[in-house]
Amino acid sequence: MTVAVGVILPTSTPDPRHPILGDVRASARFAEEVGLESVWSTDHLIASAAMLDSTVTLATAAAVTDRILIGYNVLLLALRPTAWAAKQISSLQYVSGNRLMLGVGTGNPAHGDIGWRAAGLSFEDRGRRTDEALRVLPSLVAGEPTTLPDGLEVTLTPGSAMPPVLVAGNSNRARRRAAAYGDGWITLQTEPDQIVGEIAELRELTAPHGRPTPAVTVVAPSLSADFGQAAEQVAQYGRAGVERLIFAPTGPDWQRDYEFAAKLAATQ
Template sequence: MLKIGVILPSVDVQRTEHLDLREAARYAEEAGLDSIWMGDHLATGAATLDMTIGLSTAAAVTERIAIGASVFVPAIRPLAWAAKQIASLQYVSGERLILGVGSGGGEEQWRAAEVPFAERGRRTDRALRALPDLLAGKPAEIGVDGQAVQLAPAVARPRFWVGNDSAVARRRAAQLGDGWFPSLVPVEDVATGREHLEELADRFARPVPTIAIGGVSAGGADDAAVRALAAVIAAGYGMPYERALSLPLTGTAEQVADQLGRYADAGASHAVLGVAGTDWRTQVDHLAAVRALL
């Protein structure tokens, strides 16, 4: 069965709908969804919370539901500090963390972190290689001049899902991660990506990564609302409008379940969805109905 997660409401939605993060986390868990997620943003111009604090808050008021980073950017942090944040989240959540990992976020975020944007790829690979030992409490040579760093307490390694729809991301997922986590991609790209992952997994002698898709759901949205949402996606992600128009998951629960079923047929086992349209709680109820159908 395809598992469904939801992005927790933004600061603006929390204020508009009088819905705090704790209530939202409990609501998603009680609705029967599989996971709750937050993004990792530093200086974007929008009101955002620190992801590690937000997910810690969500973990503290829930018991079953997985908590997910969509996606954590280790490369804008000192590596030991990134590992400490991840280990702390894994510890306080009772090992419920799924760690989406990315290297993006826009150049303004990297400038704010005082890390060169051009180093993002090298630093991300370095993080993915060193994090397993750091989380396990083993010495890792990451300090100045190769000095060994050892952190405690040791925690079980969370699943690493590598974000982005690119050949580099799929290589990282197959070589260093546990899952591939592209967002806002059509079904046919997922199927093509799965074939590439199978080839890479064979090359690296590792299991084929899990596929989790990120998307946007707008249950009950009319045509005008869908077109407006597609325009926002096209502008925000720099993609053609016609491509963006095919991506929102809209309609009845049965229609959305059918759309997600096609992603499952293409190889996806998880869907992590932001919601648009009517209020956040109503959209979570809609996703719960979709999950029941799946």
């Protein structure tokens, strides 16, 4: 199986001591020029390190590119009023020419609950709110009359094509959510030998819903710095049934990382 390769835009960092805040316009253009499949933006109101707003970031990337896919990795739906999130998603899908990939998650506990408290929301309630949002999001984005969880009926216009939904999380609960609502499942740093069993589990979870098994995306895979070894690892992911790998910048030199990712993509 050919593995698509995407990259995270330089808008955040896993290491609070070394923020990675680069030029979104330049990085998105470069990713498209070297032939990568997609660019992605992280999302948190308050994180353990500096982080740009995801929707603004993706709108900027869309404005300076023509072909490359743009994606949330991942949007925290439960941090936002569902109708407002749907309006942003629909607008971004429209202005990008239907290039949006909607990654959705419930938030990494490593960042704590301060962002949720700042938004006046319950951190513990985020799973339920995410499920409620996913149930009504397709009709809201499409501009169809939709009844919200509180009983209010609304119609958002103009509507757009609903982007593919990729549900993120390494837990069983996340896989169940992906089975119920997702076109794809996003997992973090999972190894190829482990992913085989998890895809089988995902297939079993999806069957009762009468839906296709969600395609699998692995974020931040642990690859060798040696190109030959890294290319073989990418091939292993393909043999395991992974559709896409997303690489994160390792430091301020995102251009070097993007070039490495593009060379790996070219080996497919």
